[in-house]
Amino acid sequence: MVRHNNQLPNNLTQLQNLIKRDPESYKEEFNQQLAHFETTLEIFNLNPTQYNKKLDEQSMFLAQVAQCYLDDMKFFPQKIIDILKSHNTTLHNDMRLALCKCLILLRNKNFITPFDLLELFFNLLKCQDKHLREFLKTHIITDIKNMNMKHKDMKFNSTLQNFMFSMLRNSDAKAAKLSLDILIELYHKNIWNDQKTVNIIADIGCFSKVTKVMVASLKFFLGRDEAEKEENSDSEDEVDPRDTMIANKFNKKTRKRDKMVEKVKKVAKKLKKKKEKAPVFNFSALHLLNNPQGFAEKLFKLMESSNERFEVKLMCLDVISRLIGLHNLFLFNYYPFIARLLLPHQREVTRILQFAAQASHELVPAEIIEPVMRAIANNFITERNSTDVMAVGLNAVREICARCPLAITEDLLRDLVQYKNYKEKSVMMAARSLIQLYRHSMPTLLHKKDRGRPTEASLELKTKKYGDMDIKDYVPGSEVLLEKKDITEDEKKKKKGNKKKGNESDSDDWVDVNSDESEIDISDSDEDSDDGEEEEEEVVEEEEDNDEDAGSEDNQPERNEANIDNVNTRKTLKAKRKLNKEDIAEKVETARNIAMETIFTDDDFKRIDAAQVKKHVSGVKRNKSVVEDEEESGELVQLSAIENIHKKRKHDKHARLESVLKGREERNKFGYKDRRKNIHCSKTNREKRKTKNYQMVKHKAKGKIKRSFKDKQIAFRNYLIKQKKMK
Template sequence: MPKTRTSRGINLLQNLPQLQNLIKRDAASYQAEFQNQYNHYLSLLRILQQSPLAFANSTSGYDAAGASSSNGAGQGNGSNNNTAGQSFRELVTFVAQVAQCYPEETKTFPQDLSALILEDGRGARGLGNDTRKTIVQNLVMLRNKDVISSIELLQTLFPLLPMTTSPTLRSFIRKQILTDIKTANTPSKNHKLNRVVQTLLFGMVEKGMGADIVGNKGRFAAGSAAAQAQAKGGEALWAVTLIKELWRKNIWNDAKTVSIVVRACQHPNVKVQSAAVHFFLGDEDGEGAHDSDEDSDDEGPDLKKLAHQRTIKKKTKADGRRMDRARTVVNRKRKEKAAGLNNKVNFPALELLHDAQRFGEDLYENMQKHDKMYTLEHKITIMQLLSRVMGAHKLCVLGFYTYIIKYLTYHQLQVTQILVSLAQSVHDLTPPDVLVPIIHKLANEFVHPGVGAEVIAAGINSIREVSRRQPWCMEGEEDLLSDLIEYRKSKDKGVTTAARGLLQLFREVNPGLLKRRERGKAATLGLLDGQVPAFGHGQDAADGIDGLELLDEHFAQSRAEQGLDPDAPVDEREQEAEDAAAWQKWEEDEEEGDSDSDSSGWEVVSSDSDNDISFSDSDDDEEEKARRNEKKRDKKNGKGKNKAKGDEDEEMDEAEEVGGDDSKSVVSEAAPSVAGTEAELKKMSLLAQQKILTPADFALLNDLRIKAATKAVEAGGGTAVKRKLAALEAEKKSRNNVTTTPEDAFLTENEILGPRKKAKMDYEERMAHIQKGREGREKFGSKKGKKDKEAPSSSTNREKARNKPIMMAVHSNKVMQKKKASLRDVQMKLRAAADKQKKRKR
């Protein structure tokens, strides 16, 4: 049969990839062929716009007429529709590939695709899953080719995200949104794009704010008309999820992002509200939150997938055991994650709150108003956030203490988390009168002989944490405090530790509330000096850098080791050179440390010119330097003492003129102490005046403080010195590992429970303990009578009987019993031996 020759144009019309390749090489020569294909695309687009469900694929289950495809006619129409849909998808891909070659002809092409996919998401079109995915992929390709901007693409993808029902397409859209925003902000912050995207997200959150709130408990749960309206909160939930991802990746970390989540905390949809609250708590999990693709593997095996497989294929014992192992792994990982996140908190987000007082009041009003509609878990989550906001910003939401008092019972579920929330909400500006009922409720409910030792320990520890933040809450309750301290004589370790901790706390912060025999020597001396500030009075302002004299002594010792005079004035040029070298070394170390991390703690502040910041070299500074040098020379020559004495005489004369003999006597008594204080201040401030401390100097200062505290502990210092050393070491550890700093600001459940008896281990913990004990040990088993042991001994009786001559064993009692055994006894022994062999084979 002869071959049918076809023209070159017909081949190109039928082979779109080949035509696409030729157009990319020479677009002008193939403009007619492209126009032909583009007209074909427009005709199919008009057909689709006029008749919904026109190109539905086989996954939709309906033909063009909307009838089921179960009959023959429906199958035929469905086949034609699938062919038309395939042609439409190929044309869309072809036009998107060559759109940059014909910008005038395809200027409306991206807008047509966006309108088509958005109308389909609203239910106006019947596109299949394949057509939806093709349109989204081509829009992304147009963005990669700079045919459309990121704003145009994101304005299409954001509304489409909550509309689509395909998990694959939804995951693709989500990944593309995060990737596009990250790429736009990688070299520098794209503020224009960020403003537009944040406005879109804020609009998605605001859409469902007018709906009636529906709880998640009992009769207030789903099933009503309001619950159906609440289902519209999917957009807000996706908005919060995307914000959490962008915050976690350190793409967005500004106050406007936090304000969007603050608004979401008041959303009527409980799932949106929970996800927003968990954002501030630093927890990646939230009620209804969408799990990210990157973190899905951290939860272990997919239990739903395994259970679905068991329902489809034949059930076997091996699959059952595999299911049990997977369930065990998932439960263990969930416990580990829950234990690790109990003390986490998104501290930077809490610091960026615009109006923390208003935010705290809104949280409390929402929780109180819908108390009967929310579950206990949701209310505890709100309590945790509210307490952390109150503690971080020192807020006074006094109604919170009245609200939480009804949950302070030892039989309350999750009472430890409630106690943690209570303690975290207290600070030094909390009125003590509000906390007095709380203290009484804790003492009456938790600390009495009718409860267990763990309950008593939790109650005393809770009172201690509240008192640590507001010591005056026990004012007027000396008898109650004395009774609580008496529990230090208990036989339970946890109760004893809690009572001793409470006693030691009040010895430090407010020893006046203790009885005289309970104060201790150091606390009594501190009380006589009047060092306890009253409520509302803060600590004295810092008048210098703590431990600066240690750094001065270190520099003096270094100069002495180099053969220089420690008291000689330092050359300013040499000092500036040393400071510049120290700063240069510190910056190099920071750059090396930041090469492996995404962000650093230092921000580079750029200026238009190097002359924007200049150090003043005025005449006043020169006079100040000359005066300081003169003082140093006078001190070195022995004149400083006489000068100080002369100044003292002048002060005495002035006092005589003003106050007479009485003032003279007062000044004469106070002169030695005043002179000593001024000398210490002068010594302390000299180094700060002469030298600008670099970060390396501060690091050296912290090391010197730790060494000094260590020496004080070794010399027999008290508990205060030990706690100071522990605080300095913890501070140094937090500087080396920045991620641990926010977590140290809040309490954990373990601090409320205190030390407890060793809990019973589960199967996995017991097996791990057994395997750990076998490490570095020879194979276990008895070596009785073995020849390879360290001290060889004689053989066992069994070995001797085995090697005994037959003539000596034939008349033994054991052999005679075998001969006289009945048939039934022989059968039983043979059966037991057979069972034993089977067990060995297993």
């Protein structure tokens, strides 16, 4: 059948639409276009460097209708592949991109296997065409993602991974870099987030001779460091602080007790936030390494012998430090190397201090990390440096000691702690944060006056030695479950009365008061607590001498009243300390028995949390929260923790004026508002009076003077007389 005035051969879009509707009726037109394509292809092969618009349109048309004529289009995809394989580098950019789009369309219709197409596209990554490389990268990632959407084809993934890993070793830098980018993107999309991918990137990418590939691999292991957003939870579903202060339920409210309530709320909130905070792995790829020790040693050796830029070496040091801290590795050559870089004038010195802290863990021997501590103490924490440098040095020491408490000697720690009274606030705050750290980890290393008032939690601390692990076989605080849940007011008062009577009748014996019934005392001033601490410390320091004096009491019949009081106080403190240790041992045994026999409920855990809060508060007289400044040693050291410098605001005139002007930026202009529509018209007499000299208006200002009570009486009497006369 011959169609007169047939325009379909020139209108491929219309022909494509008609063929998809009725393939059999337009088989002749399709064969005609297929023959045209063969002819155009032969002509194109003679000069493949030129863009052929006709070939572009015909190949896209045939790809669109390929599913309608399966037998005729069986060899069409291979012809396109042959063109790209034979002329991949010589083709025109637009022509090459058009043929790639044609193949993608055929791939979506299952005319080409995914591996054959991806293999071709990876070879095309060598082409000097940036737009094409980005296009192919997007398609490869999308295609692999779609294939693993419903279920993962392990056989296909393994074959494709092996091919991509071979591309990482490619001599072409751009192809290797793009292959690595695809692997990293697939890892971040949780498609190929297995050990095989991570270890290949570590073994090939991090040791590549191409700097861009090496840097990209190191960045992959450093992770996407996003700022952690801490949400302040103000929910009411928290540990009720009133459970820890039963005595205050029935007493009169005072400012002192209000401060105590606020303090316990802070402690409870801090502990709850720490408990509910899920572990954050910013660099979880490091967890999947098969041989972290060998990888760290090999990377450190490469970094020492390489001539790369300083920034690249810093990235290597960062990865190594994270490996050491995360896997508790032993790489003893790392610490002397990094100690040589710890100088105040060194570029990026705060980051190097961060690496030193990240490479610290409890299994590092003190003599190995000692060069780092000595370098920080000698180069940073000296008065010849600026206060900012000293504060940064103290912060770095604190971060190292938070992960390795035995890294610092007792003498050096006590020397650094002396900066707690330094004239500059930044240094003073850094030194006090170091004191706060050791108060809750190893208070015995501090001087007695710096240990603070002991609490139940501090009495439970044990001095750790190298290699000690604090593993508990019980739930701390579970001994509180044996106590009664509810105590009535009458029972409470009765117990208080019995306690007072016992104290009056048996003054010589020490009376044990249950911690749940004792009132938590918080002094209103720091001076009282300091005096109390100093008194107790003096008694403790003279304990041995006084014991000897007590032993020779018969030989000294004449003793003044003050010495007798000191002996009684000493005996009381000694008995109290001994009793506290016995109580702690008894509580541990009770908790261990409960853990073996009881299944804890949610309410039980709430009561345990409340008891743990009380342990941090009881016996403390300072207003600052005990747990509020406690250090948390996570996997990653935040750079802000080292650079955190408390600065005193400037009070010169220029600084004050600058702050005043800054505060006025978004504020409406203050003062008198001139509401005249025409600024040239006159003002009222009242407005003009404001600009006049005082001598001109002082006679009118007298009327504004407030009258006395006597003047008001006289005026009111005259008013009444006048009203009476008028009647």
